[in-house]
Amino acid sequence: MKNKELKKSISLLSLALLSGVLLSLCFPPVSFGALAWLALLPLFYAVNEAKSIHQVSNIGALAGLVFYLITLMWFFKLFGPVAIGLICVPALYISLSMVLTKLTLDKYGIFAGWLIAAPVFWTGIEYFRSERWFLEFTWAGLGFSQVNNPILQTASVWGTYGISFMIVLSSGLIITGIKRGIKYIIAGILFPVIFWSWGYNRVLNFPDKIGEPRRVAVIQDESFNMKKLMKKEAEAINQGADIIVWPEYAITMRPKMRELELMRLPAKDINKLRIIGAMIEHGDKALKKSSLLTGRRKKKTTVENFALVINGKCDILGRYDKHHPIPIIESH
Structure with a gap:
């Protein structure tokens, strides 16, 4: 029994690690922003399957630590050994958002957990650490991952925090669909497609002037x-x-x-x-x-x-x- 639980725990931590790596690929130097709409799925699935809040906190912390260690590697050049402390703080914020989501899941069910709590807590904590916390840790916000994507155009409507909210909500819909039916998965896929189409059309029809090329x-x-x-x-x-x-x-x-x-x-x-x-x-x-x-x-x-x-x-x-x-x- 213990061996089975250990294997389950390792598999969930592996999913968290995978999410951390995928999230890091959304930012420089790779900057594959479209991956952000899938990167949270392993983490969310692991949280959904976890049996305890303690396990969820470890899953969230590992995903965050891997994500920020890779994405903010340049911190070590600026701050030296202190960088590890600076990186651990936002990692703990991801852990906190996952714990709050899991508490909501356990008490109010899958719809309240993934369709309300997850995007609200993730975006709210991202806003707090970026704007209200004294360190103003703005780096690697989820919405910034769309900088090379037409979806960025939606920031004119709701800012980068709105983009973060929609990325988390899209992933939440897909996780809900795994348990409750294909229609939620389809909705989760349609979200980025609709936003991409709107942004792409906006870029194409932008009234710009063609000037003389400069090197x-x-x-x-x-x-x-x-x-x-x-x-x-x-x-x-x-x-x-x-x-x-x-x-x-x-x-x-x-x-x-x-x-x-x-x-x-x-x-x-x-x-x-x-x-x-x-x-x-x-x-x-x-x-x-x-x-x-x-x-x-x-x-x-x-x-x-x-x-x-x-x-x-x-x-x-x-x-x-x-x-x-x-x-x-x-x-x-």
């Missing part, structure tokens, strides 16, 4: 070394790039931005456009004097994170300021 180069370098970045930019220009996009935080500048003088291009390249990611760090005194800041005043150091559009002569043609700082990194 764009993106510089991929996180060294924050001006010489390296300038060398890569020169290579891009030699290859015919008209617009060069630098990384975020590519250069750190003082408030008067005199550092831009170091970035002048030869006369033949003065019409090249460059989008430069830049940062200015202000202390208390600088903060009070600066007229460029649009955020709330803080007692500690405040960071301006913005993008500049400049030409070869380093004339500033435009500027975009990030209004919402990156959680943890920029929120001092």
